[in-house]
Amino acid sequence: MISAVKETGRDRAFVICNYIYVFLAFIIVAYPVIYMVSASISDPKLVAAGEMWLWPKGITFEGYRRVFANASIWTGYGNTILYTVVGTLINLIVTLPAAYALSRKDFVGRNFFMGMFMVTMFFGGGLVPTYLLVKELGMVNTMWAIVIPSAASIWNIIVSRTFFQSSIPKEMQEAAQIDGCTNMRLFIKIILPLSMPIIAVMGLFYGVGNWNSYFSALIYLNDADKYPLQLVLRQILVLQEMSAQGGGAIDASSAAALNNKAEIAALVKYAVIIVATVPVIAIYPFLQRYFVQGVMIGSVKG
Structure with a gap:
């Protein structure tokens, strides 16, 4: 013993x-x-x-009453849910096949394509050329301007490729090909069912990113009815602060009124922060293990 x-x-x-x-x-x-x-x-x-x-x-609960009395909050929630769901689906459709292809040693030119992908991690075209491209494609003021330009993350492709290389047995792929399975059928029928951990990880990474995203909407959207929640909340904060600041010479009663507006603005600010973050905070404890697993997957050298 x-x-x-x-x-x-x-x-x-x-x-x-x-x-x-x-x-x-x-x-x-x-x-x-x-x-x-x-x-x-x-x-x-x-x-x-x-x-x-x-x-x-x-x-x-005055702050929450003022926030939820604003109809644009509910519109923003609906838009954000739509952008998050559609954007995450597009992210997965682009990321997983690309990662799997790059993980295959028999893929001719995979090192070249991987090098080209990695170049985009360090060099970008810039905001103005990107906006002109989106405009020429006719996507300005549409949902596609939010979800298409960010369809893939090179880092997530690298993490997914590492998973496929380290977790999917090469012998299984060879056996499927001997049985006459095509590459597309192999990927859909065999690889994806065995890749639920990385699918969950990538879905969470992309989902949280899409939920918190506001810059693309700020640049490409002109119609307030299409604003996501983050941009709607930003507008509310800006308007509350401008209303609280006032301006010009004021008497005692006006000063008291402005001070009250400033206090309400601060109250609304905290309520807005909670409204924007509670969904993610509420979901995270149930999915924490997938985030941890994603970090471990990325730590394995591919």
């Missing part, structure tokens, strides 16, 4: 230091989240005075 390894004083000190480090990291990460949630339902006067520093005080 093998005896257990005795824990030394250095081992115990190392474990204690790890617990302390993890606890401090948790505080650093959790405090801003708790503060935002508390500030979004607290009396803005108490927040501005610094009396609310962790738990909510003077609970009020």
Whole structure:
């Protein structure tokens, strides 16, 4: 019978230091989240005075009432869900076949194509040429201007290629080809069913990116009815801040009114942040293992 390894004083000190480090990291990460949630339902006067520093005080849901009373919020939610679903599907349709092709050693010119792909990670055409291209393709002010230019991430293609190289047995592919299976049928019927981990990882990576994306909409969309949630919330924050700032010479009553507007603007700001982040925060704990798995896949050299 093998005896257990005795824990030394250095081992115990190392474990204690790890617990302390993890606890401090948790505080650093959790405090801003708790503060935002508390500030979004607290009396803005108490927040501005610094009396609310962790738990909510003077609970009020005025900020959320003002946010959800805005019909554009619901339109933005619908647009963001649409862009996220369609964009993620396009991302997977482009990324997975490209990654699988580049993982095949019998693919002639794969090193050349991989080199060309990697060049785009360091050099881009720039915003103006990209906008002119999108305009010439007739995609300005359409959903396609949001989902097509970002259809593939080279880094995600590399991670997926590494998965195919390290997790799909070459012998299985050779056996399928001996049985007369074509490359397309091999990919659809055999490779994809065995690749659910990387499909889930890529879906999550692309999905979160599409959910948080706003810059493409800011550049390419002109119709407010097509704005995603992030851009709608940005507009609300800008309008609230401009309304709170006012301008010109003011008397005491006007100053009080502007101060009240500033407090409401701060309250709305925190409510807007929570509205934009809660969906992702709520989903993440259930899918955390896929994010961790994605990091491990990317750590294997392909």
